[in-house]
Amino acid sequence: METWIKSLKTNTPQEGFELAILLARKGVAYTQPSADVRKKLRPKYAKNADSLTFASQVIASHFQTVAAANNYWK
């Protein structure tokens, strides 16, 4: 696989949050490598409140890691 992440360092908390989203999506992409299948799953998933909350939970877990890696952008 090509390089998709080089560092957990980001300039701002917002960039860190967006990195957390990337990490959450990569977790899905490694498990289901077909972009086609993932795309087909999206419409239903994105209209289910619990599915969205679940996605938000994974982002929260990665954001803990990214924030720690950046010493909370202090």
Added chain:
Amino acid sequence: METWIKSLKTNTPQEGFELAILLARKGVAYTQPSADVRKKLRPKYAKNADSLTFASQVIASHFQTVAAANNYWK
């Protein structure tokens, strides 16, 4: 996307908790960018106990991050 967060620092634990809520919602909003769709999901979701507990879980995860970033407001 415009800037919606500049720092994890807050003056009080309560502001920190409210920042955690914002982070939880942003996790949803990045996944489902349509405010319209999110609004439609709300009535059902907000009347389901487990959905509310789940939302509370995501807030708890982000509150861990925000609290650590503020050295627990010691």
Added chain:
Amino acid sequence: METWIKSLKTNTPQEGFELAILLARKGVAYTQPSADVRKKLRPKYAKNADSLTFASQVIASHFQTVAAANNYWK
């Protein structure tokens, strides 16, 4: 919103646990602000084992935060 938390400091682990419960409930209350609706959800929810376990999970997550904030009451 009025002030409902001023500090994560508590005198004892038990008070810390009870603060964790408050935080878990506030996470729900911010998401569903109607006390009326929350009250209606309660009977069914409080008789479902998995719902109770889930509530316990959110408390556990907040207790991690509160315990760390109190240096584990060492």
Added chain:
Amino acid sequence: METWIKSLKTNTPQEGFELAILLARKGVAYTQPSADVRKKLRPKYAKNADSLTFASQVIASHFQTVAAANNYWK
């Protein structure tokens, strides 16, 4: 409520694990204070694999806290 916990300190990892179980159960008990109702829920719950895994998850979260409080019994 009477005092049910005085310290997160335990002599051994096993006692710490058992304290984590107590914390998980207390999270349920604060949410559903009726011992009667909790007892009725038990038979079904204790025969459901996912419910048991979920209970184990809550214990794991509390064990993280208790283990940290005891400096991992090093």
Added chain:
Amino acid sequence: METWIKSLKTNTPQEGFELAILLARKGVAYTQPSADVRKKLRPKYAKNADSLTFASQVIASHFQTVAAANNYWK
């Protein structure tokens, strides 16, 4: 209950991972003490992808604890 754990220290990350599995199983065993019942639940559970992922999640939570206890085997 007899002693089933004396220390969180392990010689290698792999032994630490296997200790995390033991902790996850003990969380189930304390909740459902009957080995018989647990055995009956196994066939169905072990053929359900989400149940397996859930088991893996509990192991991950305990592995965080065990890894920290061993200073990540650095």
Added chain:
Amino acid sequence: METWIKSLKTNTPQEGFELAILLARKGVAYTQPSADVRKKLRPKYAKNADSLTFASQVIASHFQTVAAANNYWK
């Protein structure tokens, strides 16, 4: 079981992420040792959005551990 992990150290965040995936899969494999059964579960599982999110959550938990073990590749 043969040795499948010797260290939590990786050269890059991406290798750390891939190690987190390995740990998540090993959690499943220890619980369901039959590669055959796991393979049969895959098609359905890999087409279910929530199952994929769940897998991503387990990876996120392990990535927290691996990132900490590598001092966040600072």
